Amino acid sequence: MAVKALLFDFDGTLLNTNDLIIQTFMHVLEERFPGQYSSKDCLNFIGPSLKQTFSDIAPGEEDAMMAKYRTWNVLHHDELVTDYPDVVATLEHLKSMGIQLAIVSTKRNEMIDRGLGVLGATHLFDVRIGTDDVKNVKPNPEPVLLALERLGVAKEDAIMIGDNSHDIEAGHNAGVKAAGVAWSIRGADYLLQFKPEYMLQAMTDLIDIVKEG
Template sequence: MNNNIDTVLFDLDGTLIDTNELIVSSYLHTLEHYFPGRFQREDVLPFMGPSLHEVFGNLDSTKVDEMIRTYRKYNISNHDSFVTEFEGVTETIKALHDSGFKLAIVTTKIADVAMMGLRLTGLDRYFNIMIALDDVKNAKPDPEPIYKALDLLGSQPESAMMVGDNHHDVLAGKNAGTKTAGVAWSLKGKEHLATFEPDYMLDEMTDLLPILGVK
């Protein structure tokens, strides 16, 4: 139990809401258009976590903006048919909210698309603060988005925890000086995430409650 934590920052995709199939499908749709026959499902898993600009920039720096537009058009069109929340998420977030914890979303998604997922799952009622890709110059694992969220919440790094499904989340938390928690349902695998040594590993989202002293 950690009684020093009063602030919890959450990644969104792959942590609170299950957008994995939507993201994989969006990547495959986009990459098949620009690189026919080159990419399979397993090839796009490493793309989960980094920003679209980083991923597409590494593939073809001359078509980054065009590829991002193609990706986002497909992603938004198919969003609601793919996206669900992970088990125990609403229960956990509501318990933290009702217990007085300060909560925020820190995501590498752009704000309007991130809000689609929060509204679809009803989680938007618990989060007044969200730091999205369009709010920062440097995305996770840079600490800038975490610092920005903490500043808006009036919190200090030593009283905060960053929860996410990707090593970018764990490293961002470490770089900012917060506690960190990884989630075992990470698409890249619990073992992969464990190599980045988060302070806690959650097998279920509700595991967070006893860690934070919430009954």
């Protein structure tokens, strides 16, 4: 295997949006279900699509709940997201090595672009796949396979990287190796259950992984 492409989840992998996501869910849920949910409960909602989450929580109310979520989330996005160490510098290094980079996320393209702008990494990605591009989100392999198709890269030459079970499972379901990130809010031990081929302790670990091929 020669690594030619790296596919990244976005939230919780490249940009720390955990506080933003948890606070947004708490805002929406506290209004609809006062006192029924805690911040810890919201950890379960990080990873799945909004539609899937709200379908489980409030069947039939998904559209209204999603609209409230998005309104608050957009309003507070830039103030509540934070950087992870070495992300942009590592992406720039990988790019200079000739590695193609893609985003494979369960959020809308508009918000991926917003986050990339805050991160200062818009120019580094060849492809970005959001919910607007697919019928089925992770852990379904569709978004990973679409990213590979648009990159023109074979599955054996790519790695899917993320902070959630959905990322690792989507990679494996698409026949792609997967890497978990130890800075996941759920922790490395949680991710190891899903048997990623790699566990990144730091973003810079990717440079050695690519070199070793």
